[in-house]
Amino acid sequence: MEEWKKSVLIGVILLVLAIIFAILRTGFNIWIILIIILAVVDIIFGLLRKKKGV
Template sequence: MEEWKKSVLIGVILIILAAMFAILRNEFNIWIILILILAAVDIIFGLMRKKVS
């Protein structure tokens, strides 16, 4: 699998897991917010790699 696809896939999985964890705990804490931010950055960098390639 290409690097940009891995990056986007990992970002999507992190967002899904963070959302599930937030729903189960019925709260948003700083760790969930950080995971969501990191996942979004991972997706952005993955899409930037695709455009460069």
């Protein structure tokens, strides 16, 4: 699997898990927010790698 696909896939998985944990805990805390930020950054970098062809 290409690196950009791995990056986007991991970002999506992190995002889904963070949302599930937020629902289970009935609220957001700093760790869930950090995981969401990390997931979004990972997805963005994956898409940038695809665009550059790296």
